[in-house]
Amino acid sequence: MIYTVITGASSGIGYETALAFAARGKNLIISARRKEKLEELKKEIQRVNPAAEVIIQTSDLSVSKNSYALYDSLKNYEIETWINNAGFGNFASIGEQNLDKIEQLLHLNIESLTILTSLFVRDYADKEGTQLINVSSGGGYTIVADAVTYCASKFYVSSFTEGLSHELKAKGLPMQAKVLAPAATETEFVNRSMEVDEFQYNSLPKFHTAKEMAGFMLELYDSEKTVGIVDGQTYEFHLKDPIFPHVSR
């Protein structure tokens, strides 16, 4: 039995990506903080694909040591694809931002993602057919005003993952590392980031639904390209080679 792991699977892009991989016949390990949401998703997955094995593993990855516990808890499963999707945003100026929230953001978006990526690469980089997909953001390639710290965390994710992709290729290892960079997506993510109950989507130029983004995730998964990015102007999805400059020493 081989599994696809998805963190932050309780809602939004993670939730829809789990359904999309299940429809492909993949078994799933789904992780998030909220057990009841994962139970709901498990039922939904088994409606889509009654044969799919679904493992639920709750974890709060905004506490970075929990990422080791999550990884260790999966030691007995064989993993094909690992998707670091858990993350949250923050809209505030640097002088006004809540530093407790920012520390959680850094632990989740950067530190846990780095630990989980490193552990997965350590164990699986030499296995044919494996993939590591990190969910960044359009804000991980273009700084967005009033979301600077969030964007910087996603610049980290983009450059870290592009660098990993170069590294695996340079070593001739079969694992593929990829970055998904969505633009505004209709998910709970925006609600939590804005700390409001209802976000006025029509105040944004356009957005994708989480289901559309899960479709782009599959396009990226199926391709040989490293980056799947939504154009912030046209909202078109593009598969690309690594975007940042890279040198060997």
Added chain:
Amino acid sequence: MIYTVITGASSGIGYETALAFAARGKNLIISARRKEKLEELKKEIQRVNPAAEVIIQTSDLSVSKNSYALYDSLKNYEIETWINNAGFGNFASIGEQNLDKIEQLLHLNIESLTILTSLFVRDYADKEGTQLINVSSGGGYTIVADAVTYCASKFYVSSFTEGLSHELKAKGLPMQAKVLAPAATETEFVNRSMEVDEFQYNSLPKFHTAKEMAGFMLELYDSEKTVGIVDGQTYEFHLKDPIFPHVSR
């Protein structure tokens, strides 16, 4: 009495920058882990400028909560310039890197820098003549093979600081935020990063001394530009406008 704060002042670029600001007649608050190195620097500063006030504040910023303690300890001093210079590197592949060291790197290079920047901006952004300078790296604009996680941490620093510079200008606030991006520099930094006693500098194409980099730091301090970057090919120093794309929502 007005002060310039420099973290990571016990050696390398931080040490030489302290001397360079002292020669300009600035009073200094110098921070690092090692008290005896700071005492040494204090004597050196007072040789350069006997009138300079020098405050020593030891702190290990690889434990991020220490950054709050450091900032609080300086509440009674008026600060003109804050230079986040403390940081360390790591040369290893992602699959082989030591995760304890990587967590320390993320806490120092990203988390403490973010907390100290945010607190300084909160208190001083509206004060004429103030500056915040974050030390990034050429690796914060170009990913370097075998130093991917370090580079990603510096992509964070570069994008965070450029974003802050845009933000301060958009709000019409007088504080200037700037990024210094050195290439290879002859400092203890490389020793600690490589975990060897002696680094063969002649194996690198070229390098600057820490004293040269302190000169570039002053050029950046004196300019209206946001980025001071050493070209990784020619080793020339260039003052530039922000490099990454930026949009207002």
